[in-house]
Amino acid sequence: MSVPASFYLTLSALLFSIGAVGLLIRRNVLVMFMCVELMLNSANLAFITFARELNDVGGQIAVFFVLVVAAAEVVVGLGIIVAIFRRRVGATADDIHVMKG
Numbered sequence: 001m002s003v004p005a006s007f008y009l010t011l012s013a014l015l016f017s018i019g020a021v022g023l024l025i026r027r028n029v030l031v032m033f034m035c036v037e038l039m040l041n042s043a044n045l046a047f048i049t050f051a052r053e054l055n056d057v058g059g060q061i062a063v064f065f066v067l068v069v070a071a072a073e074v075v076v077g078l079g080i081i082v083a084i085f086r087r088r089v090g091a092t093a094d095d096i097h098v099m100k101g
Helices: 005-025 029-054 058-087 093-100
Strands: none
Touching: 005 029, 029 058
């Protein structure tokens, strides 16, 4: 008894939509950062679904590269977010001009 691929693709589209709406609506930098991560993970779910359905390892290789990019994003993004929050406690995405120096 296997779950159909359409279920995974629907879930992936739903998660991506939630992440995109959250990215567009929220102004908190940490929440926006988590929305981007949610969008990347939903793309990973779609890649894995297609890899399983097509019996191809290419989707899994793409997921590996997306995870590497996401890890680099976490390092750089959290560094910037911490620098912003050190200068201003209630920082939002509009406060990025604080980093100009």
